Amino acid sequence: MEFTWGDALFYGMSFVTLCCAMGALLMQNVVHGILCLIGAFFNAAGLFILLNAEFLAFVMIIVYVGAVALLFLFILMTFRIQDNKERQVSFYKKPVFYGGLILLSEMIFFIEGYLQGFRAGFLSESGTGAGNTHLIGRVLYTHYFLPLQLLGVILLVAMIVSIVLLWYEDNRVRKQKIKNQVGVQAKDRLTLHDVLSRKGISF
Amino acid sequence: MELLSTLIPCEWQNFLLLSGRIALALVLLIVCVAYLTYVERKIIAAVHLRRGPNVVGLFGLLQPFADAIKLLHKETIFPTQAKKGLFLLAPILTFVLSFMAWAVIPIGQRLVFSDISVGILAILALSSLAVYGLLMAGWASQSTYGILGALRSAAQMISYEVSLSLVIVSVLLWTGTLNLTKIVEAQKDLWFVIPLFPMFIVFLIGIFAETNRAPFDLPEAEAELVAGYHVEYSSMPFALFFLAEYANMMLMSALTTILFLGGWLPPIDALDWVPAPFWFFLKMSLILFLFVMVRATFPRFRYDQLMTIGWKVLLPFSLGWVILTAGLLLMTGQLPKTMI
Numbered sequence: 001m002e003f004t005w006g007d008a009l010f011y012g013m014s015f016v017t018l019c020c021a022m023g024a025l026l027m028q029n030v031v032h033g034i035l036c037l038i039g040a041f042f043n044a045a046g047l048f049i050l051l052n053a054e055f056l057a058f059v060m061i062i063v064y065v066g067a068v069a070l071l072f073l074f075i076l077m078t079f080r081i082q083d084n085k086e087r088q089v090s091f092y093k094k095p096v097f098y099g100g101l102i103l104l105s106e107m108i109f110f111i112e113g114y115l116q117g118f119r120a121g122f123l124s125e126s127g128t129g130a131g132n133t134h135l136i137g138r139v140l141y142t143h144y145f146l147p148l149q150l151l152g153v154i155l156l157v158a159m160i161v162s163i164v165l166l167w168y169e170d171n172r173v174r175k176q177k178i179k180n181q182v183g184v185q186a187k188d189r190l191t192l193h194d195v196l197s198r199k200g201i202s203f
Numbered sequence: 204m205e206l207l208s209t210l211i212p213c214e215w216q217n218f219l220l221l222s223g224r225i226a227l228a229l230v231l232l233i234v235c236v237a238y239l240t241y242v243e244r245k246i247i248a249a250v251h252l253r254r255g256p257n258v259v260g261l262f263g264l265l266q267p268f269a270d271a272i273k274l275l276h277k278e279t280i281f282p283t284q285a286k287k288g289l290f291l292l293a294p295i296l297t298f299v300l301s302f303m304a305w306a307v308i309p310i311g312q313r314l315v316f317s318d319i320s321v322g323i324l325a326i327l328a329l330s331s332l333a334v335y336g337l338l339m340a341g342w343a344s345q346s347t348y349g350i351l352g353a354l355r356s357a358a359q360m361i362s363y364e365v366s367l368s369l370v371i372v373s374v375l376l377w378t379g380t381l382n383l384t385k386i387v388e389a390q391k392d393l394w395f396v397i398p399l400f401p402m403f404i405v406f407l408i409g410i411f412a413e414t415n416r417a418p419f420d421l422p423e424a425e426a427e428l429v430a431g432y433h434v435e436y437s438s439m440p441f442a443l444f445f446l447a448e449y450a451n452m453m454l455m456s457a458l459t460t461i462l463f464l465g466g467w468l469p470p471i472d473a474l475d476w477v478p479a480p481f482w483f484f485l486k487m488s489l490i491l492f493l494f495v496m497v498r499a500t501f502p503r504f505r506y507d508q509l510m511t512i513g514w515k516v517l518l519p520f521s522l523g524w525v526i527l528t529a530g531l532l533l534m535t536g537q538l539p540k541t542m543i
Contacts, residue, residue: 031342035289038335058324066331067361070338074357077342077350133321133381176508 010050017043030076038069055133225316232302236449237267243495250499277438282344285435289343294436294443297336301450304329308457309384311467311479322383323371326458327364330413333451334360337415337432340444344435352431355421355506362513363412369521370406373399373528374462379539387466389539394465399528403463405521407493410455412513414448417498421506456490457483464489 020043023036041064048057140148193201241256241263248255256263281287307322309315319325334357341353375381377398378389396403412419421431433444460466464486467479504512532538 032289035335035339054319054321055324058321058328061328062324062331066328066334066364070331070334070357070361073335073338074354077338077354176511 006050010047013043013046017047031073034069034073034076038065041065041069053132055136228305229302232305232450233446235453236446237271239449239453239491241267246495247499271442274438274442279438279440282346282435284345286343289339291440293336293340293343294440296339297333297447298443300329300333300336301447301454304454307383309387309466310483314480315384318382318384321381323381327368331364341432346435348429348434349432352434356415356432359412359419359421359509362510363409366405366513366517366521367409367413369525370402370409371462373402373525376528376532383461387461387468390465390468394463396463399463402521402524405517406459406463408517410459411497414451414455416452416494418501418504419509420503421509452491452494453487456487459490460486
């Protein structure tokens with residue numbers, strides 16, 4: 001088998017992805033860890049491009065790098081985290097480890113099942129000349145329409161819950177009421193009085 | 204040329220030719236950016252009834268180069284607490300990202316480096332990456348002003364990216380493609396600025412916020428944050444941030460031109476003989492002029508006002524317009540065929 005530029009890119013990017021993922025776990029400084037995570041996402045997007053899945057690649061960057069990781073970084077930066085030299089690299093606790101194992105096996109299971117469905121179903125459609133962005137849209141809004149809507153509802157519930165949990169009324173906060181500001185007229189702010197000499201006025 | 208083709212093997216020729224073109228485009232872009240700073244100073248000076256730069260060269264035309272040489276001569280200062288690697292990486296990343304998106308911008312028929320099918324997604328992805336340069340800069344310099352500026356810019360950019368994407372969606376509903384060349388070609392009869400005028404305004408407001416320009420230049424609000432995320436930077440790293448800001452302005456104007464002003468298409472068909480890039484740059488300069496005039500005339504928004512405009516005004520408005528556009532197109536049967 002011939003070793004092509006594509007192979008070289010694949011192995012290079014896979015290697016960098018794995019290194020970044022390890023870095024995300026092992027970095028002493030949390031912010032550096034997040035930056036490693038971003039590197040891993042970015043290289044994974046590169047792998048998607050090698051698979052001709054350019055839509056997934058860019059969505060990966062927009063969603064994971066542009067939103068998810070950004071919010072992580074955002075939250076970590078607002079905490080004042082010192083460089084913690086005592087943060088030792090230790091083996092993870094047992095429940096976490098077993099949980100991870102279960103997730104991994106599930107992932108393998110699903111990927112196997114999904115690949116078979118993929119080979120049987122959608123790949124044959126790609127011969128029609130439409131790009132894979134088009135195909136994803138077609139499958140998502142017909143075959144998977146109900147799950148998609150359900151996902152939307154779940155996300156909406158999550159959004160409402162997080163707003164309700166964090167919302168509180170604080171009487172000290174003074175809010176700007178633009179309508180009132182714009183509606184102010186001179187007579188609301190200014191009154192003219194005739195001041196008599198040596199008498200003064202009272203109002 | 205003959206000699207060249209005998210010396211270099213065939214597959215390398217294409218590569219070298221492409222590299223040469225990219226280098227040329229980059230140099231042109233950087234010169235444009237340099238003169239954009241000059242033009243901005245001149246216009247703002249005219250608004251203020253001053254003269255602006257007029258000493259170096261004729262009409263001060265060499266001023267950008269004088270500034271560049273001055274910055275090159277200065278010392279790069281590292282704050283003691285700074286994370287050196289990230290501190291240097293941040294300006295490089297910002298600079299590179301601001302020029303990278305030009306690879307997919309078509310300035311004429313087939314005048315584009317890479318005509319990919321998801322061009323608009325590529326631009327969105329690259330602009331969402333740009334936040335990291337600022338965040339890294341703020342965090343790596345370990346300074347309170349820097350971190351505050353970086354956090355502000357990050358929050359501002361995510362907030363406005365949402366409405367920007369919705370505006371783009373409403374354009375995509377008309378074209379049915381993510382390819383930038385085809386988006387321009389779809390405007391052959393009607394520029395999208397006419398049917399989508401309110402979205403055009405939303406897009407303009409969005410790009411002002413996205414590029415951290417006045418009246419939304421809170422990350423670098425001089426009065427409260429000194430200079431924001433790049434407060435600790437000096438010399439060439441600072442120049443890179445500076446150039447990146449102006450390159451982003453140009454990129455966003457180019458995107459507005461492509462999405463709403465018909466890209467390289469002439470305003471009337473009779474003017475077809477004028478080279479396409481001329482129209483493209485003319486339209487781009489119009490938007491850039493708007494950028495500068497807004498900076499010269501508008502006061503800065505307060506931070507809570509900025510967030511209110513982003514989330515409570517622009518987002519519901521653009522969401523409503525997307526639904527309205529989709530509904531109207533569906534009702535009149537104008538939806539592009541690729542989408543049915």
